[in-house]
Amino acid sequence: MSYACYTSEKNGREQGHGVPAVCDHPDCxxxxxxxxxxxxFENPNIEASCGGFYCSDHSDLSVTITEDEFDGLDDDEALELAQSYGLDEVPVFDEDGYFYICNHKPIEYKESRKWLQFIHDDESWQTWLEKEPVRAARIKAWLESGTAQFFKVKNLTEGDMEDKKDIKIRLESHAQYLEAWDLMVKLGYESDLKPHACQFLYGHANGRLGVDYFDVEGADLSSPNTAEGYFVRHDNKEVTLGELREMANENN
Incomplete structure (x- = not known):
């Protein structure tokens, strides 16, 4: 099965009829x-729309007020009606006589496993995956990390690196390096190239991944000077590999 979809300018995700998704309301x-x-609001061109997609239980948080509702009301009645919608004053309607209120906050931007698995596996998406190596790596890492129904992402058009911390990762082994890299990608850190092996892996506050590495396939990283195996954040808090796993799971 294939899907007719396009990338939304509002939220940076692919959308279209039939594209598998999970309601963007928190915890739904x-x-x-x-x-x-x-x-x-069932319309991507409405400025007030948050760009989220919702089930019938949460779609009513998008409220459309019509100018007709205020016809014939005096000032006090009009203000009372506006206040019933949570407004402090009578709204200014658009040229079509509508005023929109979006109460979908906070919004959880989610990608369903079914959709990401389709993107990862379907032949028609391979060119896209090659052109989007960072997103491709993130999708692959998440799909291999477990069986969760959906993956939370931030609004891609607003930049999903805003809350990143400086993390320095000292690695004990090649296997640890591979796991740590995938966990950092899952946490949203990005790099255009995954090296063969490295001694240190850095997650920078600007969201980029950097390395000091031995560019040799299967390099032995178990020598004494690399065996400490700890993770140091910018605030000097030590973060173990287990804690890094927990951070990634919380982001799931």
Whole structure:
């Protein structure tokens, strides 16, 4: 099966009728699709829309007020009606006579396992994966990390590196390096190239991954001077490999 989809300028995700998705309301796991019927206000061109997709339980958090509702009301009645919508004053309607209120906050940007698995496996997406190596690596790392129903991402158009910390990772072995790299990708750190092996892996506050590495396939990183195996953040807090796993799971 294939899907007719396009990338949203509002949230940076692929959308279209039938595209598998999970409701973007916090903690909701209802499965939907990314057709217009589930989009906030059912119209991507409405400026007030958050760009999220919602199940029937949470779609009513998008409120459309019509100018007709205020016809014939005096000033006090109009203000009272506006306040019933949570407004401090009578709204200014657009040229079509509508005013929009989005109460979908906070929004959880989610990608469903079914959709990411399709992107990863389907032949028609291979060219896209080659052109998007960072997103491809992130998708692959997450799919291999477990069986969770969905993956939370930040709004790609707003930049998903805002909250990154400086993390220095000292590695004990090649296997640890491979695991740590995938965990950092899952946490949202990016790099255009994954080296063969490295002694130190750095996650910078700007969201980029950097390395001091031995560029040799299967390099032995178990010598005494690399065996400390600890992770130091910019605030000098030591972070173990287990804690790094927990950080990645919390981001799941």
């Amino acid at each position: 796991t209802n499965e939907i699709d990314r057709g217009m019927g589930h989009l906030c």
